[in-house]
Amino acid sequence: MATPSSVQRLAAHVRSVLGNGPFHLPDGWTHMGTVICDTSFHARRKYKSTIRPRLVQLQPAWPDAATVRGFQARLATEDLAVAMNFKSPSRVATAHAITDLLAARGVDSRDDLHAWLDHRDNRAALRAVKGVGPKSVDYIGNLVGRSQVAVDVHLRAFAADAGVAGLRYEELRAV
Helix, strand or coil: CCCHHHHHHHHHHHHHHHCCCCCCCCCCCCCHHHHHHHHHHCCCCCHHHHHHHHHHHHHHHCHHHHCHHHHHHHHHHCCHHHHHCCCCHHHHHHHHHHHHHHHHCCCCCHHHHHHHCCCHHHHHHHHCCCCCCHHHHHHHHHHCCCCCCCCCHHHHHHHHHCCCCCCCHHHHHHC
């Protein structure tokens, strides 16, 4: 459990390493196919050399996939594994499931998703998708310009360096 002293230690460590800000908000993506693919494919992969180049190539190759509905239509006629040059049936399935969920809930644009994530029930619906955990829900928020903390191994190591280890995801996110 996060104690007041652990919160203070971590806050002091943040200030000592990063300063007091101001910090830039994440830019993310405007192309919804890219948002969905980034969320679905990035875990445990080298982002800069493996995932990002594929995402950058997807946008001009699938310009009609800039909306969720456009991406869903494209998925119905083309193989995402081929388009992303990424052979992972489970990650492709996650992208399809996220797309179907968002389309069914009327989320079509970056702004729609940004607002949709304000509601706990919507975040829970995303978590119900196989392959989507709490980090992915926070990460997708960052991809649409929200400032959220997606706790990963790097943040856990950062917290451990500050003497704050062993916290659950939600505790570390809150700290």
